[in-house]
Amino acid sequence: MAAVTRSAKDFTSPPNYEFPHHRLALTLRDPEKTPIVLVACGSFSPVTYLHLRMFEMAKDYVRQNTEFEILGGYLSPVSDMYKKPGLLSAQHRVNMCTLGAEDTSTWLMVDPWEAFQDYQRTAVVLDHFDYHINTVLGGAHTADGEQRNIRIMLLAGSDLISTMSEPGVWSYSDLDHILGRYGTFIVERAGSGMDQATDSLARWRNNIHLISQLIQNDVSSTKVRLFIRRGLSVRYLLPANVVDYIEQNGLYLEDGASPNVPEKEKGKEPVAGGSRKDSPASSLRS
Ligand SMILES: Nc1ncnc2c1ncn2[C@@H]1O[C@H](COP(=O)(O)OP(=O)(O)OP(=O)(O)O)[C@@H](O)[C@H]1O
Numbered sequence: 269m270a271a272v273t274r275s276a277k278d279f280t281s282p283p284n285y286e287f288p289h290h291r292l293a294l295t296l297r298d299p300e301k302t303p304i305v306l307v308a309c310g311s312f313s314p315v316t317y318l319h320l321r322m323f324e325m326a327k328d329y330v331r332q333n334t335e336f337e338i339l340g341g342y343l344s345p346v347s348d349m350y351k352k353p354g355l356l357s358a359q360h361r362v363n364m365c366t367l368g369a370e371d372t373s374t375w376l377m378v379d380p381w382e383a384f385q386d387y388q389r390t391a392v393v394l395d396h397f398d399y400h401i402n403t404v405l406g407g408a409h410t411a412d413g414e415q416r417n418i419r420i421m422l423l424a425g426s427d428l429i430s431t432m433s434e435p436g437v438w439s440y441s442d443l444d445h446i447l448g449r450y451g452t453f454i455v456e457r458a459g460s461g462m463d464q465a466t467d468s469l470a471r472w473r474n475n476i477h478l479i480s481q482l483i484q485n486d487v488s489s490t491k492v493r494l495f496i497r498r499g500l501s502v503r504y505l506l507p508a509n510v511v512d513y514i515e516q517n518g519l520y521l522e523d524g525a526s527p528n529v530p531e532k533e534k535g536k537e538p539v540a541g542g543s544r545k546d547s548p549a550s551s552l553r554s
């Protein structure tokens with residue numbers, strides 16, 4: 269399996285970008301365990317409780333079934349260039365993720381690197397995390413001061429993983445890089461079978477961890493957008509501060525979200541109801 273090591277010159281970064289690591293633990297509690305960081309890539313248009321639940325489910329799974337220790341978790345919203353229907357501007361999506369994840373958890377962070385530039389393949393996104401966490405920050409240390417590399421792992425729903433078996437969506441070398449070098453946790457998603465999702469990925473089975481949903485819940489961003497367009501409530505499907513943000517900014521009222529930040533939003537503080545000076549979104553604005 270090809271191990272690609274990228275250096276700073278291999279990555280493009282948005283202006284004023286700083287890698288967020290304010291909640292990343294860099295000391296291993298148990299030196300016998302392998303340190304990992306979870307990265308969820310997706311549209312997050314908008315972020316829902318299911319996106320956030322994926323991290324909690326992975327945390328329980330890791331504690332009960334593996335010899336890993338989680339040192340941090342990241343949401344990485346995709347670039348506007350992904351051009352998926354319903355994809356709101358990166359600014360709004362990063363703001364909503366920051367409100368939803370950082371304000372409701374003690375260990376999740378939002379990395380805006382992918383969102384505010386050209387489309388980046390998931391393999392490159394994971395390399396970007398690997399570079400910042402292991403090369404720049406120096407990885408983790410045990411209490412005795414021994415250095416350990418932190419393994420980056422992709423966190424995804426079974427619908428995303430099933431696209432990995434569809435011809436022409438992912439390149440073989442990227443799959444080998446993502447599943448061979450890094451590995452993944454796959455959360456069961458209603459309507460997307462786990463077996464069917466992973467059958468053709470069997471050669472990487474040791475790096476693929478399947479997490480069953482014990483409480484069935486099929487909230488999706490598509491349904492949330494549809495509800496808002498029809499004037500239905502989305503409260504309790506996503507964090508309250510994200511619902512407030514959507515209402516205050518009049519988001520998702522029209523069919524197909526505009527990829528651009530509305531003129532009246534430009535230059536405003538990113539988060540309604542008080543700016544977060546330490547947030548990655550605000551660190552990107554000049
Ligand atoms: N209900 C869910 N159960 C399990 N995984 C989920 C669920 N909702 C989203 N995910 C996972 O979260 C990640 C990001 O998803 P994404 O932003 O595309 O959300 P989505 O709800 O699928 O969006 P959309 O409805 O716009 O396609 C993907 O890996 C996806 O599989």
Ligand SMILES: O=C(O)c1ccc[n+]([C@@H]2O[C@H](COP(=O)([O-])O)[C@@H](O)[C@H]2O)c1
Nearest residue numbers: 309310311346389390391428437438439
């Ligand atoms: O890297 C690839 O080749 C690749 C192919 C298909 C999808 N992805 C990523 O998977 C995510 C899919 O998000 P979504 O909202 O379409 O479910 C998004 O982050 C994409 O960049 C990545």
